[in-house]
Amino acid sequence: MEIYGSCKKAIEVCASRQTFAIAHLYHDEKPMDMHIHDSYELYFSISGGKQFLIDSRFYDILPGDLFFINQYESHHLTQIDSQIHERIVVSVYPDFLKSLSTPQTDLNHCFFSRPVRFGHRISLTEDEKSRFRYGIHKISAIEGYGEELLEQAAFIELMVFLNRIFLAREQDCRVLPEDKKTNHKQVDAIISYINQNIEDTLSIEELAEHFYLSASYLCRIFKAATGTTINKYIIAKRITLAKSLLSQGYSVNEACEKCGFRDYSNFLKAFAKAVGISPKKYAQFTTAP
Numbered sequence: 364m365e366i367y368g369s370c371k372k373a374i375e376v377c378a379s380r381q382t383f384a385i386a387h388l389y390h391d392e393k394p395m396d397m398h399i400h401d402s403y404e405l406y407f408s409i410s411g412g413k414q415f416l417i418d419s420r421f422y423d424i425l426p427g428d429l430f431f432i433n434q435y436e437s438h439h440l441t442q443i444d445s446q447i448h449e450r451i452v453v454s455v456y457p458d459f460l461k462s463l464s465t466p467q468t469d470l471n472h473c474f475f476s477r478p479v480r481f482g483h484r485i486s487l488t489e490d491e492k493s494r495f496r497y498g499i500h501k502i503s504a505i506e507g508y509g510e511e512l513l514e515q516a517a518f519i520e521l522m523v524f525l526n527r528i529f530l531a532r533e534q535d536c537r538v539l540p541e542d543k544k545t546n547h548k549q550v551d552a553i554i555s556y557i558n559q560n561i562e563d564t565l566s567i568e569e570l571a572e573h574f575y576l577s578a579s580y581l582c583r584i585f586k587a588a589t590g591t592t593i594n595k596y597i598i599a600k601r602i603t604l605a606k607s608l609l610s611q612g613y614s615v616n617e618a619c620e621k622c623g624f625r626d627y628s629n630f631l632k633a634f635a636k637a638v639g640i641s642p643k644k645y646a647q648f649t650t651a652p
Contacts, residue, residue: 377454405453437599
């Protein structure tokens, strides 16, 4: 299997093949805004030194950290700088992983279980890091006759291994330290307020009035702490909610209203830009038997 040098390329290949794709990156690509995509993401940090904002949770990224992000969770890599940033990113098509699961073994568990103070991250031991990298190398080295079957077998082995680690952390209560909070308590409060009131208008002016701040100061401290703007964060959260609602069978109109869009045409444009297809088509794909 080819290992790509671009995360965006791996996501595209994953979507087109509807299986999985792997990227091994050493430097930063052009930073993406707060975003979501239709694939699961395994993000393994080799060098550390960055920070993740996943939904409303902040994480410092240390060497050996592995993040599990599902298709409904908006995320954004912050603190972009010129340092070497080595990581392995695996994009997984959700329906493919579901097809590999059994009633006894749900390989999707690690992407949806979010225990308190556990969240999206596990920190791998030295042995676990070696086994993870060996699994990636094993997949990448396969070629020739039966390639697709051997890749699938190696991928299943890797996902069983990762879910076993995830379950062990849960069962043994080896929770991680408290997730990182921003250096600005006001920004933590703003993020919490947005998430709790995502169905409301949430204009900059209304937020500024609620927190007794000027609009310019509000925008400045939010961008400094998160690396993205308030409006981009709100839109990403609303699209994330809309995807979840549509996959549950809500109509496009209902999803538009419940995720806080007041203008239907703006909802259609924002959804299509973020997801790549219209809400109607997305609903047809995700709710089809």
